[in-house]
Amino acid sequence: MSTILLIEQVLNGLQSGVMLFLMAAGLTLIFGVMGLINLAHGSLYMVGAFAAAAVAGATGSFVLALIASLVAAAAAGAVVELTVIRRLYDRDHLDQVLATFALILIFSEGTRWIFGSFPLFLDIPDALAGPVMLPGGIQYPLYRLVIIGVGLVVAIGLFQLIARTRIGIRIRAGESDREMIAALGVDISKLYTIVFALGAALAGLAGALVGAIQSVQVGMGEPVLILAFVVIVIGGIGSIKGALVGALLVGLTDTLGGVLLPGFFATFMEPSAATAVGSSLASMSIYILMAGVLLFRPTGLYGGR
Amino acid sequence: MSRTGLINLALFAMLPLTAGAALMLDEPFIITLATKVAILALAGVGLNIALGLGGLVSLGHAAFFGIGGYAMGILASHAQSFVPLMETPFLIEGTRSMPVIWLVAVIAGALAALAIGALSLRTTGVYFIMITLAFGQMLYYFAISWPAYGGEDGLSIYVRNGFPGLNTLDPIQFFGIAFVILALALWGAGRLAASPFGLALSAARQNEARVETVGLSPYRLRLLAFVISGAVTALAGALFADLNRFVSPTMLSWQMSGEIMIFIILGGVGRLYGPVAGAALFILLEHVLGGLSDFWHVYLGLLLLLVVLFARGGIIGALAGREVAHD
Numbered sequence: 185m186s187t188i189l190l191i192e193q194v195l196n197g198l199q200s201g202v203m204l205f206l207m208a209a210g211l212t213l214i215f216g217v218m219g220l221i222n223l224a225h226g227s228l229y230m231v232g233a234f235a236a237a238a239v240a241g242a243t244g245s246f247v248l249a250l251i252a253s254l255v256a257a258a259a260a261g262a263v264v265e266l267t268v269i270r271r272l273y274d275r276d277h278l279d280q281v282l283a284t285f286a287l288i289l290i291f292s293e294g295t296r297w298i299f300g301s302f303p304l305f306l307d308i309p310d311a312l313a314g315p316v317m318l319p320g321g322i323q324y325p326l327y328r329l330v331i332i333g334v335g336l337v338v339a340i341g342l343f344q345l346i347a348r349t350r351i352g353i354r355i356r357a358g359e360s361d362r363e364m365i366a367a368l369g370v371d372i373s374k375l376y377t378i379v380f381a382l383g384a385a386l387a388g389l390a391g392a393l394v395g396a397i398q399s400v401q402v403g404m405g406e407p408v409l410i411l412a413f414v415v416i417v418i419g420g421i422g423s424i425k426g427a428l429v430g431a432l433l434v435g436l437t438d439t440l441g442g443v444l445l446p447g448f449f450a451t452f453m454e455p456s457a458a459t460a461v462g463s464s465l466a467s468m469s470i471y472i473l474m475a476g477v478l479l480f481r482p483t484g485l486y487g488g489r
Numbered sequence: 490m491s492r493t494g495l496i497n498l499a500l501f502a503m504l505p506l507t508a509g510a511a512l513m514l515d516e517p518f519i520i521t522l523a524t525k526v527a528i529l530a531l532a533g534v535g536l537n538i539a540l541g542l543g544g545l546v547s548l549g550h551a552a553f554f555g556i557g558g559y560a561m562g563i564l565a566s567h568a569q570s571f572v573p574l575m576e577t578p579f580l581i582e583g584t585r586s587m588p589v590i591w592l593v594a595v596i597a598g599a600l601a602a603l604a605i606g607a608l609s610l611r612t613t614g615v616y617f618i619m620i621t622l623a624f625g626q627m628l629y630y631f632a633i634s635w636p637a638y639g640g641e642d643g644l645s646i647y648v649r650n651g652f653p654g655l656n657t658l659d660p661i662q663f664f665g666i667a668f669v670i671l672a673l674a675l676w677g678a679g680r681l682a683a684s685p686f687g688l689a690l691s692a693a694r695q696n697e698a699r700v701e702t703v704g705l706s707p708y709r710l711r712l713l714a715f716v717i718s719g720a721v722t723a724l725a726g727a728l729f730a731d732l733n734r735f736v737s738p739t740m741l742s743w744q745m746s747g748e749i750m751i752f753i754i755l756g757g758v759g760r761l762y763g764p765v766a767g768a769a770l771f772i773l774l775e776h777v778l779g780g781l782s783d784f785w786h787v788y789l790g791l792l793l794l795l796v797v798l799f800a801r802g803g804i805i806g807a808l809a810g811r812e813v814a815h816d
Contacts, residue, residue, distance in 0.1 A: 466634075
């Protein structure tokens with residue numbers, strides 16, 4: 185295994201980790217503030233990707249496509265919150281799981297109805313296409329580097345938003361005592377709609393950014409959703425910091441496991457068996473990581489409750 | 490007899506009556522649909538032991554369903570190719586006998602539920618939901634990436650496995666097998682709910698602290714319930730794979746977990762016969778709506794949303810009115 189390949193894979197792991205963070209941050213905020221488990225978060229990711237692909241196809245502009253993904257996902261999130269999610273806050277988790285599962289069915293089949301079963305393609309803009317030379321003679325796709333950058337900027341912005349702004353203070357207050365801030369005159373249902381739309385917009389952005397690397401298709405959101413669940417279970421539900429650490433851990437484990445494990449088994453097994461064992465173990469590696477974390481910290485790395 | 494009792498009796502009689510009528514009218518496809526309902530209802534009965542009785546919202550029961558399916562697929566494929574599963578230290582051969590396959594499926598499902606449950610039950614609430622989901626996905630990806638048994642393509646079995654004294658390829662006889670197992674499972678689940686164990690489990694769902702105070706361990710009660718639940722679901726998986734003569738990672742996917750849960754909700758949570766009503770309605774919708782539109786999942790989603798938001802007792806709740814079964 186050459187060093188260059190290893191560094192490339194570390195960068196790939198960072199890139200998938202950062203995108204996972206965008207998904208997980210919304211999920212963990214929604215859970216932390218509203219106490220809601222939202223399976224339909226993956227659908228909002230898909231909505232963002234489809235909106236971006238449709239707008240990019242019509243206008244040819246990647247920036248407009250990104251804006252469209254944010255707007256479409258936030259709007260879809262707000263509509264869903266106002267019509268369905270709002271009724272679920274006082275219900276038990278079973279009702280939340282089923283209602284949001286129903287939303288997945290509606291979103292997925294609805295999207296298939298509108299766009300058809302064939303995947304759409306979202307092209308990387310020309311300015312960001314092609315590789316870039318990193319120090320040490322490593323060639324790496326510029327677009328993926330930009331994604332890492334965008335993800336980190338959004339992460340910093342989110343931390344600032346939560347820590348410094350008035351809305352952030354309200355979100356944190358809502359997490360710790362919703363009756364009290366309602367009594368203090370904060371419109372709690374408006375706050376919930378805003379938080380849900382914010383989480384949805386982050387998911388939509390992730391969908392659009394990743395959609396340019398992979399294809400945009402129905403069902404693209406669910407694998408990411410489940411990874412995001414693993415992330416917030418590892419990081420601790422409700423903790424944005426936990427979501428960031430968990431997302432990077434999961435991104436790196438998933439990527440590096442797939443590259444390193446088959447090679448590791450090849451050192452003492454015959455090649456075909458090593459590939460089989462290595463790739464199956466690699467596909468399970470993040471779940472093994474999660475089980476390991478849970479053994480020692482049942483509420484996740486940064487989970488207080 | 491109470492109204493719920495009458496509804497339960499009607500639901501129970503509905504399956505053999507449908508299958509019998511289909512036999513007279515010579516409609517083997519309808520018999521197969523009735524068999525499918527019976528098998529999926531059995532999976533629902535399994536999940537209901539954990540979900541309805543124990544309050545454990547497991548979103549990973551497809552794992553056990555799929556393990557049952559693969560138990561059948563692996564044993565039957567080895568019997569089909571005459572290659573033993575293992576030669577050292579002792580010889581294990583594949584088999585085509587349903588009772589043996591069921592036994593293996595039940596044991597494998599119980600062991601998997603023991604391992605997954607022991608870890609997952611350390612957590613509660615929303616963590617539990619996500620962790621069971623994640624373990625389910627772990628097995629799903631394992632099945633996809635493990636090439637020995639078909640990987641993503643799954644395993645096909647040419648001939649349905651045999652049951653001593655019966656011709657399982659005859660739809661009505663296979664329906665009989667599935668229906669008798671469902672009846673036994675319903676009877677067993679009813680007895681379980683009324684047993685000291687079932688009452689303690691129900692109590693642990695309602696008030697954990699009190700159960701602990703009287704000296705019972707909620708963790709152990711829940712783990713046992715989870716294991717029984719996994720074993721029953723695995724049995725349903727083995728039958729389902731035999732019905733289709735095919736097993737693939739789809740049986741392990743989380744959509745499958747969601748569907749098994751939908752059977753329970755459509756029928757009514759915490760009702761013994763809820764999964765039977767739910768599975769029947771699901772298959773009916775699949776065929777009625779599926780015939781009208783390729784995108785019938787949209788309507789299924791809307792219906793499910795309406796049931797969750799406005800009709801919380803499901804079908805049985807709507808029919809039986811306010812009278813609550815056991816809760």
